[in-house]
Amino acid sequence: ATASEDVVVWEPDTCQKRRAFAPPRFGGAVLRDAETETETKTKTLVSGLAFVAGEPLLAATYPAGLVVWNLATLTAWRVVAMPCLSVAAHPRLPAFAVAVAAGGDAAAVLRFAGRDAHAAGPALVS
Numbered sequence: 001a002t003a004s005e006d007v008v009v010w011e012p013d014t015c016q017k018r019r020a021f022a023p024p025r026f027g028g029a030v031l032r033d034a035e036t037e038t039e040t041k042t043k044t045l046v047s048g049l050a051f052v053a054g055e056p057l058l059a060a061t062y063p064a065g066l067v068v069w070n071l072a073t074l075t076a077w078r079v080v081a082m083p084c085l086s087v088a089a090h091p092r093l094p095a096f097a098v099a100v101a102a103g104g105d106a107a108a109v110l111r112f113a114g115r116d117a118h119a120a121g122p123a124l125v126s
Contacts, residue, residue: 005023007060008020026062046061049087059098067080085101
């Protein structure tokens, strides 16, 4: 998979584009620059990308939020509006964590278990 604004999934053997996922609208609003009232490109650029082991899921972070794409149904499985910095997935377990900017050096840890993803609780980073 590659990313800039869209997340693109490629067929590795043929190098053909399989699917492009457009960034979602976080909180139901278009991401706009307050001063110019135009869409801010940097807020829709992917800041992190991770496949979830053992599940057909791909987690993508944007400065405005997290989206977890279901690659089996080609739909957004979870969309959460929060100021994301990056995402990292466990290499063998169906688990991932998202670093979130919270006015300082803070992060929230998201836990994935079975078919449900929810916040495990805040984790401060010093």
